[in-house]
Amino acid sequence: MPFVDEFRALAGRFSGQLEFDAPLSRVAYYRIGGPASVLATPRSLEDLTLLHEAVLLTGCRVFILGWGSNLLFPDEGYPGLVVRMKHLFTGVEETGPGRIRVGGSLGASSLLKIAAERGYGGLERLTGIPGSVGGMVTMNAGTHLGEIGSILVSTETVSFGSGSPVLEKKIRIHVDSDFSYRKNHFLGPSDLILHAEMVFKPEDPARIKATIDELYQRRKATQPVDLPSCGSVFMNPKSAGLHAWQVVEKLGLKGHRIGDAQISEKHGNFIVNLGSAKASDVRALILLVRERARTELGIELQEEVRILT
Numbered sequence: 096m097p098f099v100d101e102f103r104a105l106a107g108r109f110s111g112q113l114e115f116d117a118p119l120s121r122v123a124y125y126r127i128g129g130p131a132s133v134l135a136t137p138r139s140l141e142d143l144t145l146l147h148e149a150v151l152l153t154g155c156r157v158f159i160l161g162w163g164s165n166l167l168f169p170d171e172g173y174p175g176l177v178v179r180m181k182h183l184f185t186g187v188e189e190t191g192p193g194r195i196r197v198g199g200s201l202g203a204s205s206l207l208k209i210a211a212e213r214g215y216g217g218l219e220r221l222t223g224i225p226g227s228v229g230g231m232v233t234m235n236a237g238t239h240l241g242e243i244g245s246i247l248v249s250t251e252t253v254s255f256g257s258g259s260p261v262l263e264k265k266i267r268i269h270v271d272s273d274f275s276y277r278k279n280h281f282l283g284p285s286d287l288i289l290h291a292e293m294v295f296k297p298e299d300p301a302r303i304k305a306t307i308d309e310l311y312q313r314r315k316a317t318q319p320v321d322l323p324s325c326g327s328v329f330m331n332p333k334s335a336g337l338h339a340w341q342v343v344e345k346l347g348l349k350g351h352r353i354g355d356a357q358i359s360e361k362h363g364n365f366i367v368n369l370g371s372a373k374a375s376d377v378r379a380l381i382l383l384v385r386e387r388a389r390t391e392l393g394i395e396l397q398e399e400v401r402i403l404t
């Protein structure tokens with residue numbers, strides 16, 4: 096791919112990591128996916144600026160990767176630049192009474208550890224979600240305790256790979272209509288989340304830790320956490336008054352297998368990778384469930400997992 100040379104030329108000035116023809120299976124929770132032409136892991140805003148300039152120059156395709164826990168990459172790979180947001184901004188600082196500013200690259204488990212140490216109540220809702228803050232805001236991730244959108248005050252973003260040659264930071268103060276179930280309604284296709292500001296309720300650290308520990312135990316008992324997956328494959332079809340796992344159970348598809356992809360025996364809304372599953376196997380299972388839910392139960396299932404083509 097001719098655009099790749101432009102990224103090779105960044106070596107020496109780029110403080111993070113630049114990899115070429117890098118297997119995406121290595122960076123996706125699913126352990127599935129062919130190579131990305133360029134996989135860049137920036138470590139500073141200067142790195143991000145170098146990538147931005149190279150994208151403007153080459154016009155190559157760009158994908159922003161968080162921790163890769165809600166993604167199915169294609170077997171053929173990605174013919175463009177994947178920007179991996181694992182190590183960019185990971186700090187947590189108090190910005191006022193009951194408010195914290197969190198780096199978009201920080202993982203939920205690290206954030207929860209800090210919440211349990213410092214007594215930041217209300218963040219327990221993120222327990223067991225293996226994503227980054229940026230990924231969780233994009234997906235409005237949540238659990239039965241609530242979603243991230245309802246504790247979010249503001250986000251700091253840059254428009255990456257389009258528009259002005261300079262990366263301009265934009266702060267957005269959030270309103271309720273910015274989020275709905277597993278969706279945000281404010282990010283543009285090239286918006287990249289650098290930081291998020293959230294509210295918390297000061298609470299006893301020991302109580303917060305106990306809640307988090309209990310929620311982790313419950314997850315272990317009910318979800319196949321020991322096998323690669325993307326978490327819930329389908330959103331719950333709320334109009335049908337059912338959870339997606341109940342739909343799969345009604346169809347008798349628990350345990351159904353195509354290649355090395357299997358609808359989990361433990362949780363009907365998880366498709367797990369038993370070892371060498373391909374994206375095409377997972378997609379075939381998704382199509383099968385959707386088709387049978389539509390024809391046999393009259394239910395339209397929508398994917399929660401983001402499938403790249």
Ligand SMILES: Cc1cc2nc3c(=O)[nH]c(=O)nc-3n(C[C@H](O)[C@H](O)[C@H](O)COP(=O)(O)OP(=O)(O)OC[C@H]3O[C@@H](n4cnc5c(N)ncnc54)[C@H](O)[C@@H]3O)c2cc1C
Pocket residue numbers: 124158159160161162163164165166180199200223224225226227228229230231232233234235236237238286287288289320324325326327401
């Ligand atoms: C075992 C397991 C359990 C799970 N449980 C839950 C659960 O209980 N609740 C739930 O809601 N989800 C759950 N998930 C799904 C997943 O963890 C969430 O969707 C999470 O929010 C994804 O975050 P990520 O950083 O991994 O994002 P990725 O999967 O890397 O990306 C998801 C989307 O966010 C975008 N994105 C990521 N970072 C940024 C950024 N900094 N700026 C702009 N865009 C960005 C990507 O482009 C992509 O469109 C689970 C997944 C697994 C594997």
